[in-house]
Amino acid sequence: MAFETIIVDIADNIAMITLNRPDALNALNSTLLTELCTALEEADVNEKVRCIVITGSEKAFAAGADISEMADKSFVEMYTSRFFEAESTRFNNIRKPIIAAVAGYALGGGCELAMMCDFIIAADNAKFGQPEINLGVIAGLGGTQRLTRFVGKAKSMDMHLTGRFMDADEAERSGLVSRVVPVKKLLAEAKAAAEKIAEKSLIASTAAKSAVDRAYETTLAEGLQYERTLFNSLFSTEDQSEGMAAFMEKREAQFRDR
Ligand code: HXC
16 A cells, blocks of 8 residues: 555565654654554554564654644544544554664654554664643653653653653663664664564564563553463464474474464
8 A cells, every 4th residue: 555654665574664754754643643553554464574663764753743733623623533542542453563763853742652662772863752741731642651661750750841852872771762773773773673573483472562561551460360371372382382392403493473
């Protein structure tokens, strides 16, 4: 399918989705978020895809929700249209691993979009922020909840109340991003990470994603039970037999997602 605001490139079992509204620093409007969700859902059911990368440009991953689209809206319009609610649910339903490769600005909805991915690889020029407070509003795509879980209350409050940006080093120190690389190496690093993931059993990688996500949704006891159930159930797969046999035979495993 042809898209207006994103570019999708599928190669080597990886779907690379590039946000592409350069004139607006990839601001997230309804078209972009709808197209992104459609591309993600297509990748999720495409047997050739085993990992997804979402990226932007060197200047901006995304500078937030599109302010020009929101500026004239009333409470009633936002409430009745359930602004970006469906997109949020569609995104969260994607089973395959998603990496955010973030260079430049990841602000407001852009920071929130990065946090909706499974992990973030940041370029050394990345800047994260929740500056909605400067617009007289607050985060609306999960920022108050996810950023707080990532970096703790002190920094999350600081970011949401002052609207200040966090650079890549601080983001790594604070647990917001998993690694920081020079901006010119960002895509290669994200691709290499995606290729590593793509080598694994898809059943195991989707189970790992689901189990880690559960840590944010439930008590420790219930999360441990969920993990055990998934762990045990993986012993019904051919990939478990193959993975363990390959280790014993000192060879590379050939996973077949069965
Ligand atoms: C619409 C945006 C935009 C945005 C940038 N642009 N951010 N358009 N929505 N969020 C546009 C600018 O209007 C401008 O268009 C062009 O992109 C380049 O931006 P400049 O401001 O000229 O660039 P620069 O001086 O380099 O500053 C970069 C910036 C700044 C610091 C990132 O653009 C900025 O502060 N943007 C807004 C960040 C923000 O407040 N994000 C939160 C949005 S609210 P023209 O046509 O003038 O060239 C949000 C809520 C999410 O995200 C919840 C949803 C449910």
